[in-house]
Amino acid sequence: MSARSGGSHVSPQLLSRPRRAVPVTLLGIVLVAVGVIAAVLGGMRLAGNLPSWASFLAGAPRSAAWNSPWGWIGFAVVAALALICLFAAILPGGVGGVRLRPGAGASGAGGREIVMTDADLEGLVERSLLARDGISRATAQREGTRLTVTASTTVADPERLRETIDRELAAKVDSLGLETPLTVKLRLR
Amino acid sequence: MSSGRMSRGGGANRARLAVVGVIALAAALWFIAVCFRLARRWGLRAPEPSTPVVSVPQSWSGSVLSWILLGGGVVLALIGLWWLARQVPRSQRIRRYGISSDDSGRVEVSTEALAGAVAGEVSSLAGVAEARVRFFGALAEPEMLLQIDVEDRADIPRILELLETEVLPDLQRCLGAELGHLGVQIRTGFHVEGESSYVPEPAGIEASAQSK
Numbered sequence: 201m202s203a204r205s206g207g208s209h210v211s212p213q214l215l216s217r218p219r220r221a222v223p224v225t226l227l228g229i230v231l232v233a234v235g236v237i238a239a240v241l242g243g244m245r246l247a248g249n250l251p252s253w254a255s256f257l258a259g260a261p262r263s264a265a266w267n268s269p270w271g272w273i274g275f276a277v278v279a280a281l282a283l284i285c286l287f288a289a290i291l292p293g294g295v296g297g298v299r300l301r302p303g304a305g306a307s308g309a310g311g312r313e314i315v316m317t318d319a320d321l322e323g324l325v326e327r328s329l330l331a332r333d334g335i336s337r338a339t340a341q342r343e344g345t346r347l348t349v350t351a352s353t354t355v356a357d358p359e360r361l362r363e364t365i366d367r368e369l370a371a372k373v374d375s376l377g378l379e380t381p382l383t384v385k386l387r388l389r
Numbered sequence: 390m391s392s393g394r395m396s397r398g399g400g401a402n403r404a405r406l407a408v409v410g411v412i413a414l415a416a417a418l419w420f421i422a423v424c425f426r427l428a429r430r431w432g433l434r435a436p437e438p439s440t441p442v443v444s445v446p447q448s449w450s451g452s453v454l455s456w457i458l459l460g461g462g463v464v465l466a467l468i469g470l471w472w473l474a475r476q477v478p479r480s481q482r483i484r485r486y487g488i489s490s491d492d493s494g495r496v497e498v499s500t501e502a503l504a505g506a507v508a509g510e511v512s513s514l515a516g517v518a519e520a521r522v523r524f525f526g527a528l529a530e531p532e533m534l535l536q537i538d539v540e541d542r543a544d545i546p547r548i549l550e551l552l553e554t555e556v557l558p559d560l561q562r563c564l565g566a567e568l569g570h571l572g573v574q575i576r577t578g579f580h581v582e583g584e585s586s587y588v589p590e591p592a593g594i595e596a597s598a599q600s601k
Contacts, residue, residue: 224472266436
Protein backbone atom coordinates (compact mmCIF):
# COMPACT_ATOMS: atom_id res chain seq x y z
CA MET A 201 0.00 0.00 0.00
CA SER A 202 1.03 3.59 0.17
CA ALA A 203 3.25 5.02 2.86
CA ARG A 204 0.13 5.41 4.98
CA SER A 205 0.02 1.69 5.69
CA GLY A 206 3.63 1.53 6.88
CA GLY A 207 4.52 0.21 10.32
CA SER A 208 3.65 -3.02 12.04
CA HIS A 209 0.22 -3.98 13.30
CA VAL A 210 -1.30 -6.91 15.14
CA SER A 211 -4.46 -7.23 13.07
CA PRO A 212 -4.25 -9.69 10.17
CA GLN A 213 -3.12 -8.32 6.86
CA LEU A 214 -6.01 -8.32 4.40
CA LEU A 215 -3.93 -8.82 1.28
CA SER A 216 -0.85 -10.94 1.62
CA ARG A 217 1.02 -13.48 -0.41
CA PRO A 218 0.16 -17.15 0.27
CA ARG A 219 1.39 -18.37 3.67
CA ARG A 220 2.28 -21.84 2.31
CA ALA A 221 0.34 -23.39 5.17
CA VAL A 222 -0.77 -26.39 3.08
CA PRO A 223 2.71 -27.71 2.07
CA VAL A 224 4.07 -27.06 5.57
CA THR A 225 1.08 -28.84 7.14
CA LEU A 226 1.63 -31.83 4.84
CA LEU A 227 5.35 -31.84 5.71
CA GLY A 228 4.47 -31.64 9.41
CA ILE A 229 2.12 -34.63 9.09
CA VAL A 230 4.84 -36.62 7.26
CA LEU A 231 7.42 -35.71 9.92
CA VAL A 232 5.07 -36.76 12.74
CA ALA A 233 4.23 -40.05 10.96
CA VAL A 234 7.87 -40.92 10.23
CA GLY A 235 8.92 -39.86 13.73
CA VAL A 236 6.23 -41.95 15.44
CA ILE A 237 7.03 -45.02 13.31
CA ALA A 238 10.77 -44.65 14.04
CA ALA A 239 10.19 -44.12 17.76
CA VAL A 240 7.81 -47.12 18.01
CA LEU A 241 10.29 -49.28 16.10
CA GLY A 242 13.16 -48.16 18.34
CA GLY A 243 11.12 -48.74 21.50
CA MET A 244 9.92 -52.20 20.44
CA ARG A 245 13.42 -53.10 19.30
CA LEU A 246 14.71 -52.20 22.76
CA ALA A 247 11.95 -54.30 24.32
CA GLY A 248 13.04 -57.19 22.13
CA ASN A 249 9.84 -57.81 20.15
CA LEU A 250 9.68 -56.26 16.70
CA PRO A 251 6.17 -55.92 15.29
CA SER A 252 5.26 -57.98 12.23
CA TRP A 253 4.91 -54.87 10.00
CA ALA A 254 8.55 -54.02 10.70
CA SER A 255 9.67 -57.08 8.74
CA PHE A 256 8.71 -55.23 5.53
CA LEU A 257 11.17 -52.43 6.34
CA ALA A 258 13.88 -54.96 7.13
CA GLY A 259 13.30 -56.67 3.78
CA ALA A 260 13.63 -55.45 0.21
CA PRO A 261 13.71 -51.65 0.78
CA ARG A 262 16.44 -51.90 3.40
CA SER A 263 18.71 -54.19 1.44
CA ALA A 264 18.09 -52.40 -1.88
CA ALA A 265 21.22 -51.22 -3.66
CA TRP A 266 21.72 -47.63 -4.82
CA ASN A 267 21.35 -48.60 -8.47
CA SER A 268 18.16 -50.69 -8.05
CA PRO A 269 14.44 -50.09 -8.72
CA TRP A 270 13.86 -49.33 -4.99
CA GLY A 271 16.79 -46.91 -5.07
CA TRP A 272 15.39 -45.07 -8.08
CA ILE A 273 11.90 -44.96 -6.54
CA GLY A 274 13.43 -43.34 -3.46
CA PHE A 275 15.34 -40.91 -5.68
CA ALA A 276 12.13 -39.93 -7.53
CA VAL A 277 10.29 -39.31 -4.25
CA VAL A 278 13.13 -37.23 -2.76
CA ALA A 279 13.66 -35.25 -6.00
CA ALA A 280 9.92 -34.49 -6.27
CA LEU A 281 9.86 -33.40 -2.61
CA ALA A 282 12.88 -31.13 -3.24
CA LEU A 283 11.28 -29.48 -6.26
CA ILE A 284 7.90 -28.97 -4.59
CA CYS A 285 9.47 -27.50 -1.43
CA LEU A 286 11.87 -25.23 -3.31
CA PHE A 287 9.21 -23.94 -5.71
CA ALA A 288 6.80 -23.34 -2.81
CA ALA A 289 9.55 -21.46 -0.95
CA ILE A 290 10.80 -19.37 -3.88
CA LEU A 291 7.71 -18.54 -5.97
CA PRO A 292 6.10 -15.49 -4.37
CA GLY A 293 2.48 -16.15 -5.39
CA GLY A 294 -0.12 -13.50 -6.05
CA VAL A 295 -1.81 -11.32 -3.46
CA GLY A 296 -5.31 -12.08 -4.78
CA GLY A 297 -6.70 -8.56 -4.71
CA VAL A 298 -6.26 -4.85 -5.34
CA ARG A 299 -5.71 -1.93 -3.00
CA LEU A 300 -7.93 1.14 -2.95
CA ARG A 301 -7.00 4.68 -2.03
CA PRO A 302 -8.12 5.84 1.44
CA GLY A 303 -11.14 8.10 1.41
CA ALA A 304 -10.72 11.82 1.01
CA GLY A 305 -10.31 13.52 4.36
CA ALA A 306 -8.35 10.65 5.92
CA SER A 307 -6.36 11.87 8.90
CA GLY A 308 -2.58 11.63 8.84
CA ALA A 309 -2.32 9.20 11.74
CA GLY A 310 -2.57 5.42 11.47
CA GLY A 311 -2.07 3.07 8.58
CA ARG A 312 -4.75 2.19 6.10
CA GLU A 313 -5.18 -1.01 4.12
CA ILE A 314 -8.25 -0.83 1.90
CA VAL A 315 -8.69 -3.80 -0.37
CA MET A 316 -10.99 -5.59 -2.74
CA THR A 317 -10.37 -9.24 -3.64
CA ASP A 318 -9.96 -10.24 -7.27
CA ALA A 319 -13.21 -12.22 -7.11
CA ASP A 320 -15.13 -9.12 -5.99
CA LEU A 321 -13.49 -6.88 -8.58
CA GLU A 322 -13.98 -9.37 -11.42
CA GLY A 323 -17.57 -10.10 -10.35
CA LEU A 324 -18.36 -6.38 -10.26
CA VAL A 325 -17.02 -5.86 -13.78
CA GLU A 326 -18.78 -8.97 -15.12
CA ARG A 327 -22.14 -7.97 -13.62
CA SER A 328 -21.86 -4.40 -14.88
CA LEU A 329 -21.25 -5.73 -18.38
CA LEU A 330 -24.06 -8.27 -18.22
CA ALA A 331 -26.47 -5.55 -17.13
CA ARG A 332 -25.73 -3.79 -20.39
CA ASP A 333 -27.85 -4.32 -23.48
CA GLY A 334 -26.22 -6.50 -26.12
CA ILE A 335 -23.94 -8.57 -23.86
CA SER A 336 -24.80 -12.23 -23.33
CA ARG A 337 -21.70 -13.45 -21.49
CA ALA A 338 -18.82 -11.77 -19.70
CA THR A 339 -15.75 -12.91 -17.80
CA ALA A 340 -13.06 -10.78 -16.23
CA GLN A 341 -9.64 -11.71 -14.93
CA ARG A 342 -7.02 -9.54 -13.26
CA GLU A 343 -3.35 -10.32 -13.63
CA GLY A 344 -0.99 -7.72 -12.22
CA THR A 345 -2.08 -4.32 -13.47
CA ARG A 346 -4.09 -5.72 -16.37
CA LEU A 347 -7.78 -6.56 -16.29
CA THR A 348 -8.77 -8.73 -19.22
CA VAL A 349 -12.48 -8.74 -19.97
CA THR A 350 -13.95 -11.21 -22.45
CA ALA A 351 -17.52 -10.58 -23.54
CA SER A 352 -19.90 -12.23 -25.99
CA THR A 353 -22.34 -9.96 -27.76
CA THR A 354 -25.74 -10.54 -29.27
CA VAL A 355 -25.14 -8.08 -32.09
CA ALA A 356 -23.98 -9.04 -35.55
CA ASP A 357 -21.03 -6.65 -35.58
CA PRO A 358 -19.36 -6.59 -32.12
CA GLU A 359 -17.05 -3.77 -33.23
CA ARG A 360 -19.98 -1.36 -33.12
CA LEU A 361 -20.18 -1.87 -29.34
CA ARG A 362 -16.45 -1.86 -28.64
CA GLU A 363 -15.87 1.84 -28.20
CA THR A 364 -18.83 2.37 -25.86
CA ILE A 365 -18.09 -0.68 -23.73
CA ASP A 366 -14.39 0.16 -23.58
CA ARG A 367 -15.23 3.64 -22.29
CA GLU A 368 -17.79 2.34 -19.79
CA LEU A 369 -15.42 -0.29 -18.44
CA ALA A 370 -12.59 2.19 -18.02
CA ALA A 371 -14.94 4.58 -16.21
CA LYS A 372 -16.23 1.79 -13.94
CA VAL A 373 -12.73 0.67 -12.95
CA ASP A 374 -11.59 4.28 -12.51
CA SER A 375 -14.56 5.01 -10.25
CA LEU A 376 -13.34 2.44 -7.72
CA GLY A 377 -10.37 4.60 -6.71
CA LEU A 378 -7.71 1.93 -7.12
CA GLU A 379 -4.29 2.72 -5.75
CA THR A 380 -2.58 1.28 -8.86
CA PRO A 381 -4.63 1.93 -11.99
CA LEU A 382 -5.55 -1.12 -14.06
CA THR A 383 -5.28 -1.35 -17.82
CA VAL A 384 -8.52 -2.79 -19.13
CA LYS A 385 -8.24 -5.03 -22.15
CA LEU A 386 -11.53 -5.90 -23.83
CA ARG A 387 -12.07 -8.93 -26.03
CA LEU A 388 -15.42 -8.85 -27.82
CA ARG A 389 -16.80 -11.88 -29.59
CA MET B 390 3.38 -2.90 2.44
CA SER B 391 2.65 -3.30 6.10
CA SER B 392 4.06 -6.20 8.04
CA GLY B 393 1.38 -8.04 9.99
CA ARG B 394 1.89 -11.25 11.95
CA MET B 395 0.36 -13.25 9.13
CA SER B 396 3.15 -12.26 6.76
CA ARG B 397 5.77 -13.17 9.36
CA GLY B 398 4.18 -16.67 9.58
CA GLY B 399 4.48 -16.89 5.80
CA GLY B 400 8.18 -16.06 5.98
CA ALA B 401 8.80 -18.80 8.55
CA ASN B 402 6.93 -21.32 6.40
CA ARG B 403 9.01 -20.38 3.37
CA ALA B 404 12.18 -20.84 5.43
CA ARG B 405 10.99 -24.32 6.57
CA LEU B 406 10.19 -25.32 3.00
CA ALA B 407 13.52 -23.98 1.76
CA VAL B 408 15.45 -25.97 4.40
CA VAL B 409 13.62 -29.23 3.59
CA GLY B 410 13.95 -28.52 -0.14
CA VAL B 411 17.70 -27.93 0.04
CA ILE B 412 18.25 -31.08 2.14
CA ALA B 413 16.12 -33.17 -0.25
CA LEU B 414 17.88 -31.67 -3.28
CA ALA B 415 21.29 -32.46 -1.76
CA ALA B 416 20.15 -36.06 -1.13
CA ALA B 417 18.88 -36.41 -4.72
CA LEU B 418 22.13 -35.01 -6.15
CA TRP B 419 24.18 -37.34 -3.91
CA PHE B 420 22.13 -40.29 -5.23
CA ILE B 421 22.95 -39.29 -8.82
CA ALA B 422 26.61 -38.80 -7.92
CA VAL B 423 26.77 -42.29 -6.36
CA CYS B 424 24.83 -44.10 -9.09
CA PHE B 425 26.92 -42.63 -11.90
CA ARG B 426 30.18 -42.91 -9.90
CA LEU B 427 30.66 -39.15 -10.15
CA ALA B 428 31.41 -38.80 -6.44
CA ARG B 429 34.33 -41.24 -6.66
CA ARG B 430 35.60 -39.49 -9.77
CA TRP B 431 35.62 -36.23 -7.81
CA GLY B 432 37.66 -37.91 -5.07
CA LEU B 433 34.82 -38.13 -2.52
CA ARG B 434 34.30 -41.12 -0.25
CA ALA B 435 31.21 -42.71 -1.74
CA PRO B 436 29.67 -46.18 -1.68
CA GLU B 437 29.57 -48.45 -4.72
CA PRO B 438 26.24 -48.29 -6.64
CA SER B 439 25.79 -52.03 -6.05
CA THR B 440 25.96 -51.74 -2.23
CA PRO B 441 22.79 -51.30 -0.11
CA VAL B 442 21.56 -47.75 0.42
CA VAL B 443 20.85 -48.40 4.10
CA SER B 444 24.00 -49.92 5.55
CA VAL B 445 23.93 -50.08 9.32
CA PRO B 446 27.40 -50.45 10.88
CA GLN B 447 27.89 -53.78 12.68
CA SER B 448 28.51 -52.02 15.98
CA TRP B 449 25.10 -50.32 15.74
CA SER B 450 23.10 -53.47 15.22
CA GLY B 451 22.38 -53.84 18.94
CA SER B 452 20.70 -51.35 21.20
CA VAL B 453 22.54 -48.33 19.66
CA LEU B 454 20.34 -48.48 16.56
CA SER B 455 17.23 -48.81 18.71
CA TRP B 456 18.17 -45.73 20.74
CA ILE B 457 18.93 -43.79 17.53
CA LEU B 458 15.53 -44.79 16.12
CA LEU B 459 13.76 -43.88 19.35
CA GLY B 460 15.57 -40.54 19.86
CA GLY B 461 15.47 -39.52 16.19
CA GLY B 462 11.79 -40.47 15.95
CA VAL B 463 10.85 -38.42 18.99
CA VAL B 464 12.79 -35.40 17.68
CA LEU B 465 11.19 -35.68 14.22
CA ALA B 466 7.69 -36.05 15.69
CA LEU B 467 8.23 -33.03 17.95
CA ILE B 468 9.46 -30.90 15.02
CA GLY B 469 6.42 -32.02 13.00
CA LEU B 470 4.03 -31.19 15.85
CA TRP B 471 5.65 -27.78 16.32
CA TRP B 472 5.26 -27.03 12.59
CA LEU B 473 1.61 -28.14 12.70
CA ALA B 474 0.91 -26.02 15.79
CA ARG B 475 2.39 -22.96 14.05
CA GLN B 476 -0.14 -23.34 11.22
CA VAL B 477 -3.13 -22.79 13.48
CA PRO B 478 -4.09 -19.12 13.07
CA ARG B 479 -3.91 -17.19 16.31
CA SER B 480 -6.49 -14.50 16.73
CA GLN B 481 -5.27 -11.22 18.18
CA ARG B 482 -8.87 -10.08 18.48
CA ILE B 483 -9.60 -8.14 21.64
CA ARG B 484 -12.84 -8.36 23.65
CA ARG B 485 -12.66 -5.10 25.61
CA TYR B 486 -10.70 -1.90 25.90
CA GLY B 487 -9.90 -0.42 29.31
CA ILE B 488 -11.02 3.20 29.09
CA SER B 489 -9.76 4.28 32.53
CA SER B 490 -8.49 2.75 35.72
CA ASP B 491 -8.06 4.39 39.13
CA ASP B 492 -8.67 3.73 42.85
CA SER B 493 -12.44 4.02 42.43
CA GLY B 494 -12.58 1.34 39.76
CA ARG B 495 -12.00 0.47 36.17
CA VAL B 496 -14.04 1.49 33.12
CA GLU B 497 -14.06 -0.91 30.22
CA VAL B 498 -15.83 -0.84 26.91
CA SER B 499 -16.84 -4.03 25.17
CA THR B 500 -15.45 -4.13 21.64
CA GLU B 501 -18.57 -6.04 20.61
CA ALA B 502 -20.71 -3.04 21.53
CA LEU B 503 -18.31 -0.70 19.75
CA ALA B 504 -18.30 -2.98 16.70
CA GLY B 505 -22.10 -3.00 16.63
CA ALA B 506 -22.24 0.80 16.76
CA VAL B 507 -19.62 1.24 14.02
CA ALA B 508 -21.22 -1.44 11.84
CA GLY B 509 -24.60 0.24 12.24
CA GLU B 510 -23.20 3.62 11.24
CA VAL B 511 -21.38 2.18 8.21
CA SER B 512 -24.46 0.18 7.16
CA SER B 513 -26.49 3.39 7.06
CA LEU B 514 -24.26 4.85 4.33
CA ALA B 515 -25.73 4.89 0.83
CA GLY B 516 -24.95 1.74 -1.13
CA VAL B 517 -23.84 -0.33 1.90
CA ALA B 518 -25.74 -3.56 2.50
CA GLU B 519 -23.92 -4.74 5.61
CA ALA B 520 -20.78 -4.13 7.63
CA ARG B 521 -18.78 -6.26 10.07
CA VAL B 522 -16.19 -4.93 12.49
CA ARG B 523 -13.43 -6.48 14.59
CA PHE B 524 -11.06 -4.75 16.98
CA PHE B 525 -7.45 -5.59 17.78
CA GLY B 526 -4.55 -4.20 19.78
CA ALA B 527 -5.02 -2.07 22.89
CA LEU B 528 -6.58 1.28 23.64
CA ALA B 529 -3.14 2.88 23.37
CA GLU B 530 -3.11 1.91 19.70
CA PRO B 531 -6.45 0.40 18.67
CA GLU B 532 -6.76 -1.38 15.34
CA MET B 533 -9.92 -2.12 13.41
CA LEU B 534 -10.81 -4.45 10.56
CA LEU B 535 -13.93 -3.55 8.66
CA GLN B 536 -15.73 -5.61 6.05
CA ILE B 537 -18.17 -3.60 3.96
CA ASP B 538 -20.67 -5.34 1.67
CA VAL B 539 -21.79 -2.94 -1.04
CA GLU B 540 -24.17 -3.04 -3.95
CA ASP B 541 -22.63 -2.86 -7.39
CA ARG B 542 -23.79 0.70 -8.03
CA ALA B 543 -22.31 2.01 -4.79
CA ASP B 544 -19.95 4.98 -4.92
CA ILE B 545 -17.02 3.35 -3.14
CA PRO B 546 -14.77 6.44 -2.87
CA ARG B 547 -17.72 8.32 -1.34
CA ILE B 548 -18.30 5.51 1.20
CA LEU B 549 -14.60 5.61 2.13
CA GLU B 550 -14.74 9.39 2.43
CA LEU B 551 -17.74 9.24 4.77
CA LEU B 552 -15.98 6.53 6.74
CA GLU B 553 -13.00 8.84 7.27
CA THR B 554 -14.93 12.03 7.91
CA GLU B 555 -17.95 10.80 9.88
CA VAL B 556 -17.61 7.27 11.23
CA LEU B 557 -13.96 7.23 12.34
CA PRO B 558 -14.00 10.61 14.12
CA ASP B 559 -17.01 9.40 16.17
CA LEU B 560 -15.20 6.19 17.04
CA GLN B 561 -11.94 7.91 17.90
CA ARG B 562 -13.76 10.44 20.07
CA CYS B 563 -15.41 7.56 21.93
CA LEU B 564 -12.13 5.71 22.41
CA GLY B 565 -10.12 8.83 23.14
CA ALA B 566 -7.40 7.46 20.85
CA GLU B 567 -6.55 7.47 17.17
CA LEU B 568 -6.73 4.21 15.26
CA GLY B 569 -3.26 2.73 14.84
CA HIS B 570 -4.35 0.72 11.82
CA LEU B 571 -7.50 0.37 9.77
CA GLY B 572 -8.10 -2.51 7.37
CA VAL B 573 -11.12 -2.33 5.09
CA GLN B 574 -12.30 -5.07 2.77
CA ILE B 575 -14.90 -4.03 0.22
CA ARG B 576 -17.13 -6.84 -1.04
CA THR B 577 -19.35 -6.29 -4.06
CA GLY B 578 -22.54 -7.84 -5.45
CA PHE B 579 -24.85 -7.30 -2.46
CA HIS B 580 -28.34 -5.84 -2.41
CA VAL B 581 -29.34 -3.13 0.01
CA GLU B 582 -32.40 -4.20 1.97
CA GLY B 583 -35.58 -2.50 0.82
CA GLU B 584 -34.35 -1.92 -2.70
CA SER B 585 -35.99 -3.83 -5.51
CA SER B 586 -33.79 -6.26 -7.34
CA TYR B 587 -36.56 -7.58 -9.60
CA VAL B 588 -35.81 -7.45 -13.29
CA PRO B 589 -38.67 -8.64 -15.51
CA GLU B 590 -37.92 -11.37 -18.03
CA PRO B 591 -38.09 -10.29 -21.69
CA ALA B 592 -41.04 -12.66 -22.18
CA GLY B 593 -42.88 -10.90 -19.35
CA ILE B 594 -42.26 -7.50 -20.94
CA GLU B 595 -43.62 -8.71 -24.28
CA ALA B 596 -46.72 -10.20 -22.62
CA SER B 597 -47.47 -6.96 -20.76
CA ALA B 598 -47.00 -4.96 -23.96
CA GLN B 599 -49.46 -7.21 -25.78
CA SER B 600 -52.06 -6.92 -23.02
CA LYS B 601 -51.92 -3.12 -23.42
